[in-house]
Amino acid sequence: MWLSNQADAVPTSIQGKFVAAHWMVSGVAVDYKEHIQLAQANGVDAFALNFGGWNLDTYREIWLKSIADIFAAAQSLNSNFRLFFSFDLTSALTRQEVLDLCIKYGAHPNHLWYQNKMFLSTFEGANAPFNWDTDIKAVLAASGLPVYFVPMFNQWQAPAPNTYPFVDGLFRWTNPSLGFANDIQVDADYAALRPATGKTWMAGVAPWFFTHYNSKNWGNPEDDQIFFDKWERLLELKPDFIELVTWNDHGESSYLGPVEGVIEDQTWARLPHDALLDLSSYYHTAFKTGSKPAITEEKAYYFYRTHSLNAKATNDPLGLPEEMKMQKDHIFVITMLASAATVVIKSGSKTYDPISVPAGVHKIGVPFQLGTQTVTVHRGNTQVMSGTCATPISDNIQLYNGNIVADMMTAKGGQVVVPDTTASPTTSTAPDTTAPTRPSTTSKTPITSDSCPNQDRYERKDCRKGDKQSCEAANCCWSPLEEGSGEPWCYLKPAVVTPGCPYQDRYERKNCYKGDKQSCEAANCCWSPLEEGSGDPWCYIKP
Template sequence: MLRTAICCAVLLALPWCHGLVTKEKPVVAHFIVGNTYPYTRADWQRDISLAASKGIDGFALNMGNDSWQLDRVADAYDVARSMDSGFALFPSFDMGIIPCREERDGDMLRDFVNAYHNHSNQLAFKGNPLASTFGGQGCYFGQPTVNEGWRRVLKRGLPAVHFLASFFMDPGIYGSMDSADGAFSWDSAWPMGNYDITDEYDVEFRKYLKGRTYMAAVSPWFFTHYGVDTLNKNFIYRSDDWLLARRWELLVSGRDQIDIVQIITWNDYGESHYMGPIASAQPGSESWTNGFDHQGWLDLQAYYIRAYKTGTYPRVERDRLFLWGRLYPARAHTQDSLKKPMNSEFTEDFAWVVALLAAPAQIGLRCGESRVVENLPAGVSKLRLPLVHDCNVVAILVRDGATVLRFEPPGFRFSTTPHAYNYNAFVAASP
């Protein structure tokens, strides 16, 4: 198992210590600071406490260069320190927002590293504070090449930084890029076509990194629905077939070659892959996120996080059912002023179910006339229920002839006549 230098150990309840060496593999969540304009210290405390309770070690703070964003980041670091929780933070510089053409454009990044490299809650890896990006493959910072630009900004005249680039480019470029200590593969979280998730990106990145740090991604969903007058993105990635569970299973099986896992995301409402509470300023996504709480995924994910960190799937101590799916048919037509999202043909009309069972049991699923009954062993099982007609989704767990659990999540109603295109997931977890 790789030895990891990381400035937190939430699961071990250890105090914070800069440069602490541990075999625990860090699991962090991507956090959009741009959605936190109204955030108070209490909001940060709520999110940090909730994330830590689900096995998440820290937040990758996706940040721009607005002064108010820097203020919110300062609050996050200060609150994390005041909580004495060992919860870690590190910058994920959003290079789609931060200018990077001129040499002086790198000053903001350098100033940030100087300000936080010794902070008690700054995530460190292999002994040095960690910094990452979202994009940046076109950043020259006044230098002849991208590689020289990033070397100038983060590798000269600064405290040592462990830099994980997240560039949207052929991973083969990393083979000749010495400015980066490793890479984060954002797109590894979803299949990039109409097929199931695989580890193709993991394999390709590791091939060219040649032993440098590799951070893999995991995400439960992807749907965004913005018109040309706003962000101009309207598409889905294929999120069927229990994407969250299957991606985690790939990460667990390949854990010896994966140094860090980054969850996409805690609070990106605009792309529908948020797992935290809907509790901040939404980026115009209210029409497809309001009423679609995703926190049920956190408990399911906690099970897989523990398996990734230890290399062994934990024994299930309590029966839990996790259900999710779209509320409207993929092929339905609406009066939406915005056209149907691209790739909508990639998804099928099913309720996706993951059962965590403490002992063998029978699970029954139904929605109107659609029914599925299966006898399942203890541990983790996956089921799916076709969604055809207007109906409410119901799950029943029976053991030894007695009903142990009847779960009919309020709001999980499939409707064949949507008013607008909404491919977001409705998520529910049994008590």
């Protein structure tokens, strides 16, 4: 076990380019191991831990425990997954709070180091109530923690060269309020700073933005360009690092990770974006290797808002955000093909004429109609793949929602089913222990990955890899099902349990009420620890 005073050795520096994802630290308990495994399986190398000074008198211990738990989870996996702090200076964060966390975790084996320095970032902070150079960097260096400082001081425009002589690089978030052309120009300006300053540049890329609070009510004026077009342009600009913004900021609809831990008032944040994480993983590889990978598994992705701009919400005093009026009522399809094909989009009652798309990654869009959305890809007279999203478009709404639902399908395994999460979302202000409804089944499928126990198809956590080689390379389990199955063929490894005990999902466990492994197994029960703070039993009766 790593102790915070073990600073005799520093972590090995990461080499070359990396992709991080912005992680919002909160008190909502989630399975950190599963999130890390999913991130790694999709080419994400690190989480940037956003920590701020909001309501620390109330939530300090909860948030600090969350940080301790995610570091412990990363270490327990024996992986090279990294973590670093992104201090949020839109809050009243103090110098001492920054120093305390850096000193406690800076030498942790899973903390990100770059060029033999502890990697540190921010969200805002150019006008922090302390001096980053003398109050933070110098103090940490004197403690044996030299800092590689890459802050996000300005998302609106690139600074003049040498404005910040004490930084090692600059992080630029993303700013859809500028419009896509201006937003990408600011990225180009940041890229142009590198020859003049010798400093690195970390670029931000987001899948979407929408929030609907009294204090902030805005949408995404860049519409479909925010993600696909941004990635394409960033590959040309060649930043040194990428930060996905974000993994789990449900409140602003910018999440790429699972819909988990959504708090009750974030009614708009219950639409899955998992398909966009899969799409993003293609670009992670392209960014890190310098060239787009060959397409060995054909896929199609599609996304849309769930109501039109003409919809009238019956119980929404905030109204439709002005930025949404710049969007199109379209369904967008992104194809990833080894050779040319045609796409047929059936939106509600309207079936569009086939649209020819070339090989490679390509985006199209058509005006959507109310109802169910179906996308089919043909090559000649052969149907390559087809998918229907479970979430329809309806103008019968109480609240406006400018978020998107994203879905995908593959030519090999059929549609990857994304459930309709609008009716019964997972919401939480504390660990959720409510058992979700699952199909009843006792079927088990033998699996071919040697170190994987059998797992019911409905309990599998999708690792989103399309073949055995890439699945097992991501340290996941491969077990093919019937063609067209909506359950994953490649899934995250389930937790290891007491020998002789079958794996059982946390929500189906019957509590054996023993508090440690020895007394649990002595009672002839099964022991399988979960994340710290979980409300589900670690010791449970054998099924």
